Amino acid sequence: MTAGILSSIHTPADVHALSAQQLRDLCFEIRTTLLDYGRKHGGHIGSNLGVVELTVALHRVFNSPHDRFIFDVSHQSYVHKMLTGRAEAYLDESRFGEVTGFTNPLESEHDSFVLGHTGTSISLACGLAKTRDMQRIATGESAIGNVVAIIGDGSLSSAIAFEGLNNAAEQGGNLIIIVNDNEMSIAEDFGGMYGQLAKLRASDGTAELNLFKAFGLDYRYVEQGNDVDTLVEVLNEVKGIDHPIVVHIHTTKGLGFDDGEEFDKGSDGCNQTNPQPHAGKCEANHWQDPEASLGKPLDARKYYGEMAMASLERRFSNEPGLVVISPATPGSNGITRDFRERAGAHYVDTGITEEHAAAFAAGIAKAGGRPVLATSATFFQRTFDQLQQELALNHVPATLLIFGAGISGADNTHSGTFDMTMFANVPDVTCLAPASGEQMLDMLAWATGPSDHGVVAIRMPGEQILSLERATDMAFDPLQRAEEHDPAVNIAGECPFSRYQIVQPGKDVAILGLGNTMPLAAEVTSTLAEDDETHAAITATLVDALQYSTMDAELLTMLADGHRLVVTLEDGQLEGGWGEKVTAFYANSNNAKASHVRVLNFGASKEFTDRVPLDELNERYGLTAATIVSRIHGILNE
Amino acid sequence: MTAGILSSIHTPADVHALSAQQLRDLCFEIRTTLLDYGRKHGGHIGSNLGVVELTVALHRVFNSPHDRFIFDVSHQSYVHKMLTGRAEAYLDESRFGEVTGFTNPLESEHDSFVLGHTGTSISLACGLAKTRDMQRIATGESAIGNVVAIIGDGSLSSAIAFEGLNNAAEQGGNLIIIVNDNEMSIAEDFGGMYGQLAKLRASDGTAELNLFKAFGLDYRYVEQGNDVDTLVEVLNEVKGIDHPIVVHIHTTKGLGFDDGEEFDKGSDGCNQTNPQPHAGKCEANHWQDPEASLGKPLDARKYYGEMAMASLERRFSNEPGLVVISPATPGSNGITRDFRERAGAHYVDTGITEEHAAAFAAGIAKAGGRPVLATSATFFQRTFDQLQQELALNHVPATLLIFGAGISGADNTHSGTFDMTMFANVPDVTCLAPASGEQMLDMLAWATGPSDHGVVAIRMPGEQILSLERATDMAFDPLQRAEEHDPAVNIAGECPFSRYQIVQPGKDVAILGLGNTMPLAAEVTSTLAEDDETHAAITATLVDALQYSTMDAELLTMLADGHRLVVTLEDGQLEGGWGEKVTAFYANSNNAKASHVRVLNFGASKEFTDRVPLDELNERYGLTAATIVSRIHGILNE
Known part of the structure; x- marks a missing residue:
């Protein structure tokens, strides 16, 4: 092999420039890189090992981003990332954190969508193709060429994927749906269609019962789904097609993975206590737990x-x-x-x-x-x-x-x-x-x-x-x-968890925790109980709410006696959440005392966050004992 | 025909007791009843006209509720209701309101679920069958016999229906899925599979491409889907089957409907201005607008x-x-x-x-x-x-x-x-x-x-x-x-609706309306402005919030000057809704004045309601000017 081809790939054009042999060498190098990356960093390595050749062939044949690839759920997009200017994030350990595990337009113009939930690629592809076709009708041109959805057999079982298949045929126009059939879902495949997919594989795509054709789609089968030469040939043939087609390719999930390797007991993949289903196959979680996590306790x-x-x-x-x-x-x-x-x-x-x-x-x-x-x-x-x-x-x-x-x-x-x-x-x-x-x-x-x-x-x-x-x-x-543990509740009776529970009685201020915030609530309570130079100790009431579907009106009203302030802590979004309901309960109360209770809510802002460390988020949201205590002191001293 | 068979049907056992000729007469009478009911009351008549014979045959052959029927989306369950003790609700105009348009276990033991959303019947059926089979394994018996899902071709395009098909085959055991193919969705069918369904119909079920078989399911086609004798014969054959089967029957939606009838222009079905696709076919909405609505303006x-x-x-x-x-x-x-x-x-x-x-x-x-x-x-x-x-x-x-x-x-x-x-x-x-x-x-x-x-x-x-x-x-x-109307906003700019709008400035109390509650907010404002024997007139501030995704922090804080009370009115659920966010905004404000503003929220309780008149709901939720004004007076006079 030619050493270090991958580092020389900065754009898909570099893939176009390779010789056929270099293309094969590139696949080899990518596979080695993935294995090494997986061992150290973890990730959805099995699915990526299966699509090395497919992804190289896609970038060889098509012209991204003019041609658009939509990787379903997109955890199999590592190879795509390597070929679109992000190889160093897989080659250089110090840069492993630079890219996400999913496609993301903020990272590259070659990524159309942020995706991490299953089954939507065909529908998204239909949308891209629809706009393209409308633009072409109106102006004769479009910035979008071929639209290619890449979806695994496991993802196919997902509801919306079927809706997409059913709509794709009706829509017509250029649309290439690559079904990456590695005979695995996250765990085993489940569903009646998988028996038929097996028959298609066994018959080189000629079996009579064909789900894709039954949806009105054109169909083509490729047995050699890990052979880059074959894939390049087939993709060249379907490139520019004028109607939707399913290209069903047979790949091997985890290809190149060494069966002998063993990982932590907690991962549910291929290890000694949980033998793998068959060679080269492992569940997606495999290597979600990399070497760094070996010997660590369960999460x-x-x-x-x-x-x-x-x-x-x-x-x-x-x-x-x-x-x-x-x-x-x-x-x-x-x-x-x-x-x-x-x-x-x-x-x-x-x-x-x-x-x-x-x-x-x-x-x-x-x-x-x-x-x-x-x-x-x-x-x-x-x-x-x-x-x-x-x-x-x-x-x-x-x-x-x-x-x-x-x-x-x-x-x-x-x-x-x-x-x-x-x-x-x-x-x-x-x-x-x-x-x-x-x-x-x-x-x-x-x-x-x-x-x-x-x-x-x-x-x-x-x-x-x-x-x-x-x-x-x-x-x-x-x-x-x-x-x-034997259940400490009457399992046949009314909900034993409908009432909020006073963990520690106190006065002036009540701290209401819920599930995961109970440790923080306890910390706030004990911090308040300490004297410091500026504030006298406060014996706060600590409450475990237990549930977040209804208000415990009786306890909340009772707290109005002797508590000027109620603080809610929740491990989730504030807007539409539990704390706001507590606030609204007091504000709308007909009880004169209760309607004057001050309430403070702590929880997450309404925003999407992407791999922001938890500590940083807790700081951002004021979900720390220091911030909460300081806010409480501020209000009690008003 | 024998007159009045329908009124003599009180349970499915009465259907079992009929002669073959009486069964046919019953179908005729049911069809006449549906047409008359539809004209007067409205409803999903088209789909019900199509399944008259199927439903009669189901109750003839099976033994409900031991055998279970799950009608997908269940708007085609009128005939089923007629045969399970609820015929008078269709025969007697004064009792039309007694049953819902959907199955409901509160109405009858023959209804397994409340259903009104599409595509879930196969999954629900899988669940019933699963418990039955687990019970049989454990004890040798179960209260549940045959499980039969009835789903229309239109509903089949729905995501979850595909998931159900895919899972049914894998699960195995007795499960009968009746695909009621009337060649129509709510409007026309849409999707690539419908071309293949047409080929199945044209070939008497023998066409090579068979979506159901491709999901691994057994399959049987019945062309005479509106012939009760044929259906009884076929259902007798599949009754007690030991594996899942799709019985694909071809029916005519709206069978019996007179093409010449004309309905209001607003309905989107079969009328002169919107000619129907072909004889006897009409969209589901047809007769959602019964005669009583003729000449009425658009909703x-x-x-x-x-x-x-x-x-x-x-x-x-x-x-x-x-x-x-x-x-x-x-x-x-x-x-x-x-x-x-x-x-x-x-x-x-x-x-x-x-x-x-x-x-x-x-x-x-x-x-x-x-x-x-x-x-x-x-x-x-x-x-x-x-x-x-x-x-x-x-x-x-x-x-x-x-x-x-x-x-x-x-x-x-x-x-x-x-x-x-x-x-x-x-x-x-x-x-x-x-x-x-x-x-x-x-x-x-x-x-x-x-x-x-x-x-x-x-x-x-x-x-x-x-x-x-x-x-x-x-x-x-x-x-x-x-x-x-030409847009009165800069369509290329920042959101012109992010700021709440003061419609009428005032003091002491601010009434915040949103969309549909603006008329009520205006009514509250004008009622407050009136003197009455016990309360002096209040010039309240009237605000149109325009949007419910973010708080207008600036305006809300500004209102704290001069307003002791803020009232929110929303046409939806209070819990998790907009008003609670306003309340929490004030409670958590760092502005001393703002944090002491009283807030009252009016909206709906968190509950399911079933055909409760709107006026009654508004009373229940206090969403009337009288209640709101009285509550405001109460607080301002505290």
Whole structure:
């Protein structure tokens, strides 16, 4: 191979200039780079290893940004980034942080969209193509040439992707949909269409039943999806096509990955305790945990997820209707491969289909079952209509476990800041925020118990809670904790969490925490209790709200006696959130004292943030004990 | 025919007891009943006329509620209701109001779910079947027998329906999916799959490309979808089947409807000015406007929709990127057939695909176009994830026209109470609430203009505004108003609507209205200005907020001078809404005066309401001038 081709690629034009042999060498070098980057930095390496040749061929044949590529969900865009001026961010360890894990127009004119949720590429491509065609009709030209959507077989199971396929054929005009079929979703593929995709692969694309043709689309199959020469040839043939076509290519996810490598036990991919499905294949999470994380303890998502699953598993043999549903991302949420195997029919991976998963849960619950739907805060957004209609309006006893919720340094497509404003403003959803592992288990027991409570959303505890618990003496294995804890509530009765709980009584000022902010609330309370040179000690009242779906009118009104100030702390967006409801409760109260209580709200601003460190965000939002205490002193001394 | 069979049907068992001839007579009687009901009461008559025989056959063959029927979107469930003890609600005019237009478990044990949004039936059916199968494994029995989803070809274009198809095959077990193919969506079908469905119909189900088989499902075609004998035979054959099957039946929407009948011009169905596509076919909206509405003026949705479309149409010839997108419900929103025909490629009906429509709009906008996506407040819920990710996060200049927003007497599946809490809590969405037709046109001109403003949601004015405008002298034809109005704002500049507007200066109390509540705000202001025996006249300040996405901090702070009380009025849910933000703004203000302003919020409670008259809701929520004025007096006199 020619050494260091990659560093000489600054724009796609440099790819055009390579010889055929250099193109193959470039693929080799990119694969090596990805492996090295993955080991050190982590990331969605498996999917990127599968599309090395495809991406090189795309940039060889097409002319970006005149021709437009839309990478679905875009976690497979690393190679694309390397070829569009961002190679150093993968080659040079000191620059690893310079690019995001997703496409982003702020980084490059070669990225059309910020994308991190699945299935939208075909629809976006239809839109680009539509404007192009309208411009051409009007003026004879457009700044946009070919429009190419690149979507994985796993993403295809996602609702909107089907809508896109169905609309693409009807729209007509140039549109190339590359189906990158690596026989894997995030975990295994799930769904009836995958059997048919397998038949297409086995028949070199000639099998009679063809989903894409059934949507009215032209179709072409490419078995050699990791052969750059073949791909260049095929793409040259479809370039400039005058109608929508699906180019179905067969690739190998994780190609080049050494089977012998072992990663941390928490990752749910290819390692000794969780053997990989077959050579070269691994789940997307693989290498989300790079070498740097080896030996580190579980993160909060996995820790509390494992604890929740363990507590449910104990009941499977007696409760046929208890079913855990995960729309394709089990590993991140502590739903381990071992658990899934033991759970059998009590576990369903629906594929990347959040909407189906929510309506499916409604059906299970309506039939007398107790479904537990587990996914990320950000992915629950995709179920919003089903949350309101099929679940809440139908008052079915479904439990929703919200993972990854809360302000964090996440990228802007996976933020956990917005879930409370979504869930709590839907009628008839009970929204619980545990502030400890055992509280979470109690809430889960009640939510999945016989009580007629409708939908219950449980916001799984975050790192704030986990690090506090880790510092204590308690047996720290999540499975052991689940084993040892029996529900401390009446699981058949009224909601045991509807009343705010006074953790420490005091006066003058009440600090109301909720779930992840309880440690901060306690810190504020103890800081206030200290004398300093300018302020006398204040014995504040500390309250654990437990839930954010209704106001505890009785307790809030009672606090008006003896408290001039109420402070709310929430780990999420202020606008539309919980604290504002507390403020409005007091302002609109008919109780004369209550209507004069001052309220201060602390939480996140309404904004998208992209990989801003959490400490910086907490400073920005005033979510630190120092800022909160200072604000309290200011008001009490007015 | 035997007269009056229908009145003798009280349970499905009565259908079982009929002779074959009586079954046919029953179908005839039901069809006559539907036509008469439709003429007088309105409703989704077309779809129900198409499924008369299917529904009778279902109840003949299966044993509800042991066997479960899930009618997708459920507006075609009238016949089902007639056969399950609710016939009088269709036969007796005085009892028309007794049943909802959708299935509802509160009405009957034969209704499994409250449903009014599209595409969820297969997923719900999967859930019922899953619990049944788990129960059978554990105990050998279940209260649930056959599970049957009934879904129209129009609904099939909806994202979640595809997810359901894909999951059904994988799940296995008894599941019967009846595809009721009447060759129509709400308007025409849209999408590439419909060409293939046509080939299946033409080939008696034998065409090679078969979408359902491509999803791994068993399949059976029935051409005689309006022949009750055939249907009984086929359903008997699939009853008790041990795996999922699609029974694709060909029916005629609106069968029995007399082509010669004419309805009001506003409805977008089969009438003289808008000729029907072909005999017996009409859009779903047909007979949403029954005889009682003949000669009545346009409702607010259609009126302001027509006005908006007319103002856009003037620009089509010069702006190739200006594209109106309607996910299948154009008629209700004033997007008339005539407009659609004139608009040509500037109009796209994407079928029932709200998610695709939103991402499609993002694509159009990113390519330099100006998409205008128009649908109901309640259906925008289906785009929530795309609203946040593809639209807002990508800061694309897409305009969203929200129709049917606001508190109303609607059923619980089509409420317009929840949109503000959804839109306004997403970062980077400008949410505008016009209080007049001309204000709406100005907002639309700016939103679709060259300004770099990102996503703009415009909450179309409601009946409150329309009735006020109707009472004035102004030329009242919507098209004429659009023609005569030139934008009174700089369409290329910063948002001209970011500042709240003082309509009338005053003191002591400020009344803040927003969009539809401006007439009420004005009424409160004028009531306060009157002396009465106990209260002196108050000259209140009247403010038009114009938008609900950001606080006008400057104006709000300024109001603290001279105003002890600020009152917000919103036509939507209080929790998570606009008024709470105003309250929290004052409470958290660093300005000493501002932080002591009292705030009162008026709006809707967080609850689902089902066909509760608007006046009753306004009373319940205190949204009347009398209540608001009394509350203001109470506080000012404290």
